[in-house]
Amino acid sequence: MVLELKKSRPIWQIMFSTHHTDVGLLYTVTGLTFLFMAGVLAMLIRTHLFFPGQNFLISDSVTFNRIFTVHGLTMLFLFALPVANGIGNYLVPLMVRYKDMAYPKLNAIAFWMNPIGGVLLWLGFSDTSWVSYAPYSVIRAPGPAADMMIFGLKILGVSSILSSINFIVTILKCKHPDLPLRKVPLFAWSMLTVSLMTLVAMPSYAAALIMLLTDRLGVSGFFNPTAGGDPIAYLHLFWFTFHPEVYIFLLPAIGMMYELIPRFSRKPLYSQGSGVFAFVMLGMIGFASWGHHMYSTGMDFTTKVVFMIGTLAAVPASGMHVFNFLATMWGGRIKFAAPMLFAVGGIALFFSAGAGGVLNSAMPLDFISHGTYWVVGHMHLFLTGTIAFGFVGMVYYIFPFITGRMYNEKLAKIHFIMMLWGTVQVFFTQHLLGLEGMPRRIYDYPPEYTSWVQLNQIATVGAWILGGGFLAFLINLIYSSSKGKEANMDDPFDLGGKYYYPHTAKNPHHIGY
Amino acid sequence: MGHDTAEWVMVGVVIAILLYVGVDSWVVQKEVEDVPADAETIKVTGQQWFWSFEHQDGTKEISTLHVKKGHAYNFEIYGKDVMHSFNIPDYVVFEDVVPGHVNHAWFAPDQAGEFPIQCREYCGLLHYNMRGSLVVEDTP
Numbered sequence: 248m249v250l251e252l253k254k255s256r257p258i259w260q261i262m263f264s265t266h267h268t269d270v271g272l273l274y275t276v277t278g279l280t281f282l283f284m285a286g287v288l289a290m291l292i293r294t295h296l297f298f299p300g301q302n303f304l305i306s307d308s309v310t311f312n313r314i315f316t317v318h319g320l321t322m323l324f325l326f327a328l329p330v331a332n333g334i335g336n337y338l339v340p341l342m343v344r345y346k347d348m349a350y351p352k353l354n355a356i357a358f359w360m361n362p363i364g365g366v367l368l369w370l371g372f373s374d375t376s377w378v379s380y381a382p383y384s385v386i387r388a389p390g391p392a393a394d395m396m397i398f399g400l401k402i403l404g405v406s407s408i409l410s411s412i413n414f415i416v417t418i419l420k421c422k423h424p425d426l427p428l429r430k431v432p433l434f435a436w437s438m439l440t441v442s443l444m445t446l447v448a449m450p451s452y453a454a455a456l457i458m459l460l461t462d463r464l465g466v467s468g469f470f471n472p473t474a475g476g477d478p479i480a481y482l483h484l485f486w487f488t489f490h491p492e493v494y495i496f497l498l499p500a501i502g503m504m505y506e507l508i509p510r511f512s513r514k515p516l517y518s519q520g521s522g523v524f525a526f527v528m529l530g531m532i533g534f535a536s537w538g539h540h541m542y543s544t545g546m547d548f549t550t551k552v553v554f555m556i557g558t559l560a561a562v563p564a565s566g567m568h569v570f571n572f573l574a575t576m577w578g579g580r581i582k583f584a585a586p587m588l589f590a591v592g593g594i595a596l597f598f599s600a601g602a603g604g605v606l607n608s609a610m611p612l613d614f615i616s617h618g619t620y621w622v623v624g625h626m627h628l629f630l631t632g633t634i635a636f637g638f639v640g641m642v643y644y645i646f647p648f649i650t651g652r653m654y655n656e657k658l659a660k661i662h663f664i665m666m667l668w669g670t671v672q673v674f675f676t677q678h679l680l681g682l683e684g685m686p687r688r689i690y691d692y693p694p695e696y697t698s699w700v701q702l703n704q705i706a707t708v709g710a711w712i713l714g715g716g717f718l719a720f721l722i723n724l725i726y727s728s729s730k731g732k733e734a735n736m737d738d739p740f741d742l743g744g745k746y747y748y749p750h751t752a753k754n755p756h757h758i759g760y
Numbered sequence: 761m762g763h764d765t766a767e768w769v770m771v772g773v774v775i776a777i778l779l780y781v782g783v784d785s786w787v788v789q790k791e792v793e794d795v796p797a798d799a800e801t802i803k804v805t806g807q808q809w810f811w812s813f814e815h816q817d818g819t820k821e822i823s824t825l826h827v828k829k830g831h832a833y834n835f836e837i838y839g840k841d842v843m844h845s846f847n848i849p850d851y852v853v854f855e856d857v858v859p860g861h862v863n864h865a866w867f868a869p870d871q872a873g874e875f876p877i878q879c880r881e882y883c884g885l886l887h888y889n890m891r892g893s894l895v896v897e898d899t900p
Binding site: 376386543615688691 | 766767770771774775778781782784785786788789790792793808839841842843845847849850852854855856858859860861862863864876878879880881882883884885886887888889891
């Protein structure tokens with residue numbers, strides 16, 4: 248039994264390794280580290296908004312703007328993507344029965360771009376908001392901060408293209424010849440889908456970043472109206488990448504739930520075919536809806552209708568995933584260990600986030616919700632409610648595989664209750680704040696708007712509960728990885744079957760699974 | 761009922777709901793974008809970090825906009841520096857301010873009183889304080 252942390256190795260041996268489980272460990276640990284860093288920023292934001300009109304905690308709006316910018320960038324590019332890649336690195340080669348990723352060195356290079364990009368984002372601490380709309384990011388955003396953000400994102404973009412190529416080649420070319428593609432487990436399918444999406448989506452933003460940089464240097468005027476450019480062009484390039492990117496963040500979490508739900512329901516998956524179909528559908532339809540972020544930019548009626556149809560078209564495929572999960576659980580002997588709790592909670596919140604999304608895509612309703620806290624609540628329900636729930640569940644599930652030890656189940660359940668409670672309290676309340684008309688990204692609001700004050704305070708208390716849950720997570724991870732009980736590697740969750748991941752995976756010639 | 765049938769029924773129900781949502785939004789949005797012919801034009805300019813207004817008769821106002829109850833107004837929205845969003849939440853007036861473009865939104869206030877005007881697109885330092893007010897006068 249050769250395990251990552253149990254048999255202690257010098258850290259440089261893991262850092263300079265190109266083996267998929269080592270790179271996977273690096274990705275996962277880096278992603279979780281950034282999760283906690285960006286989580287602290289979120290706590291600052293929410294605590295500041297508890298007391299309107301008093302400059303509480305954060306004394307000026309520039310700092311506040313920088314904090315929410317870096318919070319957003321970090322959560323998306325340095326938590327969601329790396330953790331998905333980390334779990335993907337652990338599991339995809341096992342699932343396609345190959346000894347490693349297709350290009351191990353490229354894999355390590357793609358990982359090492361992440362800390363570098365992260366350092367640039369954090370040292371710059373830009374104030375452009377994560378979307379960095381032109382012309383603000385061109386003519387007003389201060390000094391090296393915005394440029395460092397552009398370079399940081401550039402590096403992270405290249406990294407995600409490299410790792411996508413690696414996943415695509417691993418799954419399509421290196422899978423065991425006896426394993427037909429349609430039988431590849433759904434988590435690997437989700438990684439294949441998002442990797443293909445990344446290859447199509449990312450170049451548009453990569454181009455926009457270079458144009459943004461040359462605009463800032465004053466040698467071009469793509470997005471600068473005083474130089475003959477058009478800010479709307481930036482929005483199109485940006486959202487053409489980042490609407491599909493929503494699915495790139497989301498689908499790996501759905502794929503992880505496909506790993507967890509059948510295991511803990513002790514029942515085979517309801518339908519492999521419908522899962523594959525829904526992934527591929529979402530992968531294509533994800534490209535048909537970027538314009539719904541731009542309804543209010545002066546878009547004409549027909550264009551709005553086209554993008555509304557494109558957006559609504561994604562709903563049946565998402566519904567198929569939910570149906571598949573419920574049908575798998577139906578009549579199963581479900582064991583509600585922590586990973587299963589997180590998966591089920593994530594599905595419930597995925598459903599509510601999706602229902603809210605239908606309202607956003609309906610044109611007249613979008614003019615009520617767009618740019619308000621409704622949108623903040625909506626996209627956090629996806630990012631925290633679905634993506635983080637899926638990731639956390641999966642991290643708990645492969646914890647014995649990574650460390651050879653069990654996490655503390657009681658603490659994990661406390662984490663789950665606090666996280667579910669907190670998520671509901673913060674983000675549902677933020678939907679209501681949006682209906683009350685509170686714009687997003689504001690440093691302060693008039694204390695005489697009592698409904699805003701009350702709802703903000705409710706949301707802030709929810710955020711503290713959510714933060715407390717993550718603190719339990721952090722303690723559990725650190726404590727249990729060195730002091731936890733030794734796991735029964737044949738069946739650590741006591742499900743009455745074999746543990747899904749072979750603990751001989753470190754053997755370069757394994758063909759387990 | 762077979763396995764597949766249940767799933768197809770689910771997909772069918774979802775598509776039916778979506779069709780309803782889509783058709784209804786189409787109808788409502790069509791109505792919302794139909795500007796009355798007698799609407800008075802008000803030029804709105806958003807810049808860091810205040811609103812200025814110019815009525816059809818040439819009167820100019822800063823931060824506070826006076827309109828009459830029961831009249832229709834068509835906003836022509838201009839931008840000077842960065843993107844903003846012109847928003848009167850109580851009347852669901854919401855349209856981005858895009859420098860280099862002229863955007864439109866219209867409304868017909870049916871209640872006298874004072875209502876907030878705000879910016880709903882991040883525009884920098886004082887975005888949070890880019891507020892104004894709309895005064896609807898109850899004159900015949």
